[in-house]
Amino acid sequence: MEKRVQKSLSVCNLSIGYGKNLVGEHINFDLELGTLCAIVGINGIGKSTLLRTMGKFQFKLSGNIKLHDKELDLYSPLDLSKKLSVVLTEPPASKNLTVLELIALGRQPYTNWLSTLSPEDEKHIQISLDAFLLNDLKHRKCHELSDGQLQRVLIARAMAQDTPIILLDEPTTHLDLYHKVQILKMLQQLAHDQQKTVLFTTHEIELAIQLCDKILILDGNNNPFGAPCELIEQNHFEKLFPSEMVQFDAKTGSFKITK
Numbered sequence: 001m002e003k004r005v006q007k008s009l010s011v012c013n014l015s016i017g018y019g020k021n022l023v024g025e026h027i028n029f030d031l032e033l034g035t036l037c038a039i040v041g042i043n044g045i046g047k048s049t050l051l052r053t054m055g056k057f058q059f060k061l062s063g064n065i066k067l068h069d070k071e072l073d074l075y076s077p078l079d080l081s082k083k084l085s086v087v088l089t090e091p092p093a094s095k096n097l098t099v100l101e102l103i104a105l106g107r108q109p110y111t112n113w114l115s116t117l118s119p120e121d122e123k124h125i126q127i128s129l130d131a132f133l134l135n136d137l138k139h140r141k142c143h144e145l146s147d148g149q150l151q152r153v154l155i156a157r158a159m160a161q162d163t164p165i166i167l168l169d170e171p172t173t174h175l176d177l178y179h180k181v182q183i184l185k186m187l188q189q190l191a192h193d194q195q196k197t198v199l200f201t202t203h204e205i206e207l208a209i210q211l212c213d214k215i216l217i218l219d220g221n222n223n224p225f226g227a228p229c230e231l232i233e234q235n236h237f238e239k240l241f242p243s244e245m246v247q248f249d250a251k252t253g254s255f256k257i258t259k
C-alpha cells in the first residue's frame with residue numbers, strides 16, 4: 001500500500017525581509033513529518049530572518065507559509081503554540097530557573113492559568129529529560145550550565161511542548177565538535193523517532209550533509225532544496241563560497257581551502 005505523505009510545513013514563493021528591505025525571495029520547500037532539515041548559507045543571507053518569519057516573530061513580505069495545509073497567519077497564538085515550537089539564539093530571560101522549571105515552561109500551552117502540571121505534563125517533561133540526558137542536571141539553575149548543557153535544556157523544553165514542528169536558530173553555535181554532533185544526533189532522533197519536523201539554521205554544512213534528510217541552501221538566487229546527495233550531484237555546494245577561498249569536494253562531502 002502506498003504510504004500517505006503528510007506535508008507538515010510548506011513554503012511557497014516566500015519573500016522575507018524588513019519593511020522595504022528585501023532579504024530573500026523565491027523560497028520554496030515542503031517538509032514532511034519525521035524530517036530533519038538544515039537551512040545553510042553565507043553570513044547575512046537571511047537564515048535567521050527566514051526562521052523568525054516561519055515562527056511568526058516577524059511578518060513575511062509575500063508568499064505562503066502553511067503548517068499542516070493551513071496558513072500560518074490564520075493560527076491563533078494558542079493554536080500555534082501547539083503546532084510549532086521555536087528555539088532562538090538569545091539566552092532565555094529565565095536563566096534563574098532550574099532545568100526542570102525551564103523545561104516545564106514548554107507545557108504552558110496545555111496547563112491552566114495556575115500552570116498546574118497534570119500527569120500528562122509530567123510525563124512529557126520526564127520524556128524530554130530522558131531524551132536529552134538531563135536527569136542529573138534537573139535541579140541545577142540554568143545559569144550554572146555550560147553552553148552545550150543549556151542548548152540541550154532549550155531543545156528539551158521545545159520537545160516538552162510536544163509540537164509536530166520544531167524550529168531552531170543555530171542550535172550548535174559555541175559548541176565543540178563532539179557536542180555539535182551530539183545535539184544534531186539528538187535532533188535527528190527527535191525527528192525520526194518522534195515523527196517531528198525539525199528545521200534548523202546552521203553553518204555546519206558538512207555535518208548537515210551527513211545527518212540531515214533535507215537541506216535548504218539560501219543562495220540569494222533560487223535557493224535550492226533537496227536531499228544532501230541530490231544537492232551535491234547538482235553542484236550546489238560548489239557555488240556557496242567564492243572558489244578562490246574554499247572549494248567543495250563532492251567525493252568527501254567536505255570543503256577544502258584553495259591553495
Ligand SMILES: Nc1ncnc2c1ncn2[C@@H]1O[C@H](COP(=O)(O)OP(=O)(O)OP(=O)(O)O)[C@@H](O)[C@H]1O
Nearest residue numbers: 018021023041042043044045046047048049050201
Ligand atoms: N532587525 C533587523 N532589521 C533590519 N535588517 C535586519 C534585521 N536583522 C537582520 N537584518 C538584516 O537582514 C539580513 C539577513 O540577516 P540574518 O540575520 O537573517 O542573516 P543570517 O543568514 O542568519 O546571518 P548569520 O549567518 O550571520 O547569522 C542582513 O543583511 C541583516 O543585516
